[in-house]
Every structure is written in C-alpha cells, then in structure tokens.
Amino acid sequence: MTRWPTPEAMTRALELAREAARVGEVPVGAVVVKNGAIIGEGYNLTRSSPDPTAHAEIEAIRRAAKHLGDERLTGCDLFVTLEPCAMCAGAISHARIARLYYAASDPKGGAVDHGAHVFDQEQCLHRPEVYSGMAEGEAGELLREFFRERR
Amino acid sequence: MTRWPTPEAMTRALELAREAARVGEVPVGAVVVKNGAIIGEGYNLTRSSPDPTAHAEIEAIRRAAKHLGDERLTGCDLFVTLEPCAMCAGAISHARIARLYYAASDPKGGAVDHGAHVFDQEQCLHRPEVYSGMAEGEAGELLREFFRERR
Numbered sequence: 258m259t260r261w262p263t264p265e266a267m268t269r270a271l272e273l274a275r276e277a278a279r280v281g282e283v284p285v286g287a288v289v290v291k292n293g294a295i296i297g298e299g300y301n302l303t304r305s306s307p308d309p310t311a312h313a314e315i316e317a318i319r320r321a322a323k324h325l326g327d328e329r330l331t332g333c334d335l336f337v338t339l340e341p342c343a344m345c346a347g348a349i350s351h352a353r354i355a356r357l358y359y360a361a362s363d364p365k366g367g368a369v370d371h372g373a374h375v376f377d378q379e380q381c382l383h384r385p386e387v388y389s390g391m392a393e394g395e396a397g398e399l400l401r402e403f404f405r406e407r408r
Numbered sequence: 409m410t411r412w413p414t415p416e417a418m419t420r421a422l423e424l425a426r427e428a429a430r431v432g433e434v435p436v437g438a439v440v441v442k443n444g445a446i447i448g449e450g451y452n453l454t455r456s457s458p459d460p461t462a463h464a465e466i467e468a469i470r471r472a473a474k475h476l477g478d479e480r481l482t483g484c485d486l487f488v489t490l491e492p493c494a495m496c497a498g499a500i501s502h503a504r505i506a507r508l509y510y511a512a513s514d515p516k517g518g519a520v521d522h523g524a525h526v527f528d529q530e531q532c533l534h535r536p537e538v539y540s541g542m543a544e545g546e547a548g549e550l551l552r553e554f555f556r557e558r559r
Binding site: 273299303304306307308309310315318319322323325326327328329330338342343344346347348349350351352353364365366371372373374378379380381382 | 454455457458459460461462464466469470472473474476477478479480481493494495496497498501502504515516517519521522524525526529530531533542
C-alpha cells in the first residue's frame with residue numbers, strides 16, 4: 258500500500274508549524290489557497306505579538322483577505338495542522354471559506370468536531386466542507402514534542 | 409424610578425458603534441478596561457479593512473494586548489454593544505477577560521447565551537463573568553437603524 262501523498266498546501270502548513278516551534282510558539286500552521294495558489298499563510302504568534310487572537314488560521318485569513326481586497330474568501334480552501342478552536346471556526350465561517358482541511362484532531366480545544374461544534378449550530382450562516390486526518394501523525398507529533406520539551 | 413446610569417465604558421462602546429455606522433460598518437463597539445482605565449477599544453471594521461476577523465471585540469482585545477505587552481488580559485473587563493459571536497467569545501476566553509458586559513442580545517449570531525454557548529463548553533479553559541442587558545435598547549436601535557437604511 259502506498260500512502261496518499263500530503264497535498265502541497267498541508268506540507269506548507271506543517272513547515273509553518275515547525276517555524277512556530279522554532280520561535281517558541283505552539284506549533285500550528287495554516288495556509289489559504291485559491292485556484293491552486295497560496296494567497297495567505299501564517300502560524301501561531303500569540304506570545305511574540307503579543308496577541309491572543311494570533312492563531313495560525315486568523316493570521317492566514319487576515320492575509321488572504323488583504324491579498325484579495327475582500328473580507329469574503331469565497332472559493333478558498335484553508336489547510337491547518339490542528340482542528341480549529343471556537344475563535345478560528347467562527348472566523349472561518351465569517352470568511353466564507355469553502356473547504357477546511359485540518360490535520361490533527363483536538364478534543365481539548367477543537368470546536369469543529371468537538372466542544373462548541375460551531376459549524377453544526379443552526380445559527381451558523383456558512384459551513385465549509387470539512388476534511389480531517391490528513392498528516393495528523395506529523396502534526397500531532399510536532400505538538401507533543403513542543404509540550405514535552407517545555408515540561 | 410431613576411434608571412441605573414450606563415457606565416462610562418459602555419457609553420464609550422456606544423460612541424464607537426456610532427462611529428462604525430458613520431463609516432458604513434455594522435455598528436458594534438467594544439472597550440477593554442483595566443483598573444478603571446480604557447486600555448483598548450475598537451469597532452467593527454470588516455468591510456473597510458477588509459478583514460473578516462475585524463469585529464469590535466477582536467480590535468479592542470488586540471490593542472489592549474499590545475498596550476499591556478501581554479497576550480493575557482488578566483483582570484480586564486470587556487464592554488461590547490452586542491452579544492459576542494463564536495469567534496469573539498473564543499477570543500475573550502483566550503485573552504482571559506475577567507468580566508464581559510454586553511448590551512444587546514443576539515439570538516441570530518450570539519454564542520454566549522445562544523448557539524454555540526462557547527463559555528458553557530466543558531473544554532472552555534477560561535469563562536469570564538457575564539453581565540448583559542445594560543444599554544440594550546440603545547445598542548439594538550443603532551443596529552436596527554443601520555440595517556433599515558440599507559434595505
């Protein structure tokens with residue numbers, strides 16, 4: 258059996274997560290793609306900013322919106338190495354992201370398939386298609402290693 | 409009967425909401441207060457930025473974190489003219505806001521006392537004290553007027 262190859266955008270998100278770890282931030286990376294091209298990317302920067310809202314997804318979405326000159330990222334995909342929290346899931350819905358691909362599941366803080374289940378609320382105005390699991394081993398190991406070293 | 413006076417911080421949040429309406433943005437304003445002083449404020453700027461994450465609360469929290477040089481707004485209060493959405497409730501929790509005061513209730517988009525009930529999730533690491541209803545008439549009328557003019 259040959260494993261399905263990790264898409265380029267998720268490979269880039271993993272690189273961004275590694276960059277976050279190098280600067281002492283929780284290793285999560287995110288990339289926004291439109292028509293096959295990266296139009297926004299980012300990694301967790303909450304400590305160094307300092308800015309509690311500077312999660313990878315928020316950084317990537319803000320840059321993509323600036324790039325397009327539009328608050329709506331219609332037809333865009335978001336690739337992120339960890340299941341988004343409530344804040345980021347809310348931002349993904351506001352941004353009208355078409356497809357969300359996340360790597361590692363996050364039972365403790367995720368709000369897509371856990372906790373607040375933001376997209377499953379009746380009031381949610383825009384729900385992206387959601388795909389998960391791709392590259393979850395590598396994404397999860399980056400996080401475990403980061404927290405192990407800091408214990 | 410004399411009505412309880414609106415606290416200065418909520419009066420300022422209402423002013424910011426009016427400023428948002430003047431520039432064509434949904435009229436919501438927010439203020440972060442520490443030890444009685446405003447350390448961050450903002451209003452909805454999603455269209456003019458453009459940035460789908462630029463809600464009043466996010467703007468105010470980002471500025472307060474920069475002001476304190478700390479991603480945690482420990483001991484701070486947030487005053488906002490509308491019930492926070494899932495994105496903003498998540499940000500409020502990440503920022504460790506001690507007390508949240510919101511004016512108008514938002515059954516359609518609010519995620520504090522409606523929908524995702526972000527702070528009521530078992531996984532929620534920090535839940536602020538929540539107070540609502542203060543100045544709700546004025547805050548709600550600003551929103552109704554804004555959408556009435558745009559219909």
